[in-house]
Amino acid sequence: MDILQVEHLTKTYGSGDTAVRALDDVSLTVGTGEFVAIIGSSGSGKSTLLHMIGGVDRPTSGTVRVSGEDVFQRSDEQLAVFRRREVGLVYQFYNLVPVLDVVENMCLPVLMDGRPVNERRLRAMLRTLGLEGREHHLPNQLSGGQQQRVAIGRALMNAPAVVLADEPTGNLDSRNSADIMELLRRSNRELGQTLVVVTHDEDVALMADRVISMEDGRVASDTRAR
Structure with a gap:
C-alpha cells in the first residue's frame, strides 16, 4: 500500500526572467514501511521535494497525499x-x-499540542538514543552526534508514520553517521515507519530499499534494491 503519493509536483521560485523551477512535474509513490534514499547534486531538487512532502513549503502546482489525504488542502494552522x-x-x-534541555526538546511537539508526555515512551527513547544521564543538558552541552540524536528523538516522539530526513549525517563524522543511520533504520524496521532520506552519502543510499536520483528538478532514475 502506498503511503505517499506525489503527482505532477512543480515548484517555481521567482518570476519572469529570474524564475527558477526547483521541481518540474515530479510524480512518484512510496510504499508503507519503505526506506527510500533521494540522491542528486546540489540544486537537483531533492531537498525541495522532501520539504513539499513534509508540508514545509507549498508547491506551485501538483499534489502530495499522505495516507490518502491531500497535504495542501489544509490551512497553515x-x-x-x-x-x-x-x-x-x-x-x-x-x-x-x-534554552530547552534534552527532554524538553524531544517532547516539544507533544507539549505544543497540549498533550501529556508518554513517560514510558520517553524513557525507552532516551535509552535507545544513548541519552540517559543527559536528560537536563542544554544543546550547547552536547556533542554534534548527541544533538542529532535529540533531533531524531523529537521527530519520533509522536510515532509518526513517515520520517523525512534531510542530510541527517551531513555534519557528523563517520562513526556518528553510522550510528544515526542505524537508529533511523531500526525505527523503520521495528515500527514499520516509512523513511525518506535526502543524502549525498553513498553508504546511506546503499542501505535503502530504493534509490531515487534527482536531476534538474526531475526524477532521473528510480531503482529498487534486489
Whole structure:
C-alpha cells in the first residue's frame, strides 16, 4: 500500500526572467514501511521535494497525499499540526531550541499540542538514543552526534508514520553517521515507519530499499534494491 503519493509536483521560485523551477512535474509513490534514499547534486531538487512532502513549503502546482489525504488542502494552522503529528522531520542542522534541555526538546511537539508526555515512551527513547544521564543538558552541552540524536528523538516522539530526513549525517563524522543511520533504520524496521532520506552519502543510499536520483528538478532514475 502506498503511503505517499506525489503527482505532477512543480515548484517555481521567482518570476519572469529570474524564475527558477526547483521541481518540474515530479510524480512518484512510496510504499508503507519503505526506506527510500533521494540522491542528486546540489540544486537537483531533492531537498525541495522532501520539504513539499513534509508540508514545509507549498508547491506551485501538483499534489502530495499522505495516507490518502491531500497535504495542501489544509490551512497553515492545519499544516503545522500535520508536521507535528503525521511526519517526523530531521534536518542536518539539528534545529534544537537552545534554552530547552534534552527532554524538553524531544517532547516539544507533544507539549505544543497540549498533550501529556508518554513517560514510558520517553524513557525507552532516551535509552535507545544513548541519552540517559543527559536528560537536563542544554544543546550547547552536547556533542554534534548527541544533538542529532535529540533531533531524531523529537521527530519520533509522536510515532509518526513517515520520517523525512534531510542530510541527517551531513555534519557528523563517520562513526556518528553510522550510528544515526542505524537508529533511523531500526525505527523503520521495528515500527514499520516509512523513511525518506535526502543524502549525498553513498553508504546511506546503499542501505535503502530504493534509490531515487534527482536531476534538474526531475526524477532521473528510480531503482529498487534486489
